[in-house]
Amino acid sequence: MGIVAPALPAFAASFDVGVTAASFVISAFAFMRLAFAPVSGKLVSRFGERPLYVWGILIVAASTSACAFAESYWQLLVFRALGGTGSTMFTVSVVALLVRLAPPHLRGRASGLWATSFLLGNISGPIIGGFMVGFSLRLPFLTYGATLFIAAMVGWLMLRKSTLAAPDRDNTVPPLTVRQALHHRAYQASLLSNFSNGWAVYGVRVALVPLFVVEALRSTQAMAGVALSVFAVGNAAVLMISGRISDQRGRKPMVFGGLTISALGSAALGFSDSVPWLLACSLIAGVGAGLLNPAQNAAVADVVGAKGKGGPVLATFQMAADVGAIPDRGRHRGRGVVPDGLRRHRPDQRARAAGVAARPRDEVRGEGVGPGERGGGGRPPRRRP
Template sequence: MNTITPKKQKAALLVVGIAIFLDMLIYGLVVPILPKYASALGASQTGIGLLFGSYAIALFIATPIFGALSDRIGRRTPMLWGLLGLAAATLLFAFAEEYWMLITARALQGLAAAITWTSGLAILADLYPSEERGKAMGLALSGQAAGILLGPSLGGWMYQLGGYKLPFLFAAVLAIADGLLRIFLLRDLPERTSGTFLSSFGLLRNRSLLLISGVVIIGSAIPSVLEPTLPLHLQEKFNAEPGFIGMLFAIPTLSYALATPWIGKLSSKIGYKKAVLIGLAVVAISLPLSALPDSMWMQAASLVLLGISMGMVLAPCLPALADISEQSGLPSYGITFAIYNTAYSFGMILGPVTGSVLTDAIGLKLSYLSVGCVALLYMLIMLPSFRRTEVTRLNSNAHDR
């Protein structure tokens, strides 16, 4: 096996960070464009909802398959498959003239994300030791937030500049450039394959992994709770225009992006479970706060806190899952991060439905308070596991001395 040098680690981190950034950039690129175009093709509001949901559905279905495959055949080849899928999806978007073509393109985008995320994160787990994974994966996740932040505004601006096709053709060019980068920088990386890896069902018997998967569901559901509910609240309470609402939504994403690398580094020092517990507590406070402010400045401040808290919940989960897989005695990082992606996509599906139903039933403030209480309750569920881990660690330290 090739020696893992710091240069190779940094090359892998760059490739994975850019891959995640590009995936989320194109994910957000379509947000201001597709509803109008799909409507022009005859799609109903329900059809438009299905169009956007097809990404998460494809991600949910494909992730376990390609996670297991990356353990079997290695990481580099699936990374290139993911890129080809993303390029094909963007070109299909550009030249779609029927609603079913849009559905196919969006689902193909979700399929490409399933391949890229599981293989990319597994590469980082392969190359970085446990004590450095938190920082590395935190840096990679900052690419996710940056892509989400830039995607919608870039898509809207390019649409106004050159029409419907321009944003997708631009994205296809970026995908090709990213492909060249992946081929060049990943060619000398050591491959880790496993002929006998843990199945997702085998890993899911691990209590710690189940608990972390629940954290991922909560962490991904929080921003998607806001998307269908907070804009209407801001319009009614502050008479906010859509452009200003878009700027406010950029605040938690930006604070998430800036905080995630530092949170990853902190979680490596204090322990992943402790970092997650703190994150859940802060989410339980910050989410209800985002429905209370009477001024825009306070609203912005509450969204900054919410973005940081989302980073504190999600960033420690990736290295924690890698450690759980490693401690199982048979590290199967592909299937481990497939579980992460599956949990994340489930949260993306669950969040908008839960937020909308609760807001209709009990109002925005109580709905956000209810979701915050779920985060708090889950923190209490995790506490016994955290205490057992601490007792084990202290006993191990005492034995070593």
């Protein structure tokens, strides 16, 4: 996921759309995850985690690869949205499997280990993706799709004969329903905290930080990738520690502390006026999210129980983050942002960004050059006293 984060807003903007439309490409993925989550929960309960795990990865791989060949904004939007269905199949099935396999006294650490492995990709992904953007906005999507096909094959090979991953056929224990789970205050609190985390991390941060770095700080898309990676580093640095403490001291301290630190780091991000300040705020917010994640997942696992028969319950928990990942988009005057690297792309890509990449640099950067202020023959714009 991290490898396309620096490229996705700029790739959408290269089709000559505004920032709101470019950000909606990210929201569409989250919206489809949200809409398909209840179906994924029922499918996991019916067919088991193993087949849903593999099929989910394959769907995301195919849809992401298709994004690389999008010839219009609407094609990119549809392909990206379709990937959300596979993504929710994968995440619900994986969490359900972890809940079923991890004993209660190790759930925090098991969740922290899984989240750490996930974030190792998020640490390296944005840096690699930011580097790839300099060559082609399509290259990160092709790389993402290829690695997912490999991951699906590896997962299938490792799980196909596993007795631990086999579907639980014990019908004496009825599955936990969402209505029953909502009677637990821990589950209610987990839904609220997951919504907050999804809004701040997966919605606002991923959608707007790359654009904020380019427009407000006048830096590069590669630096946007570094900022996202710094957030992931802070996150990964404390996941295992948080999981261990949540197993020993309880879930509440880590959830409360993580939300508080994440809120401070996210709020300070809005006051960033330099790249070092941006990176420092990203690190703090990452630490907060890292403290929150294992304890939050372990709390939901405690509610579901050792049998793990709660696909819809886990899907609803996941939906809370996806609702948060569809943030309000402020209106933005002017056209989309196209990085300087786009000018080195193929002529057909430059043509799609007509009115942006082809305009003078000071116009693209919004320095107040309006119609009629630039005369013929390359004269500089008229300046008022």
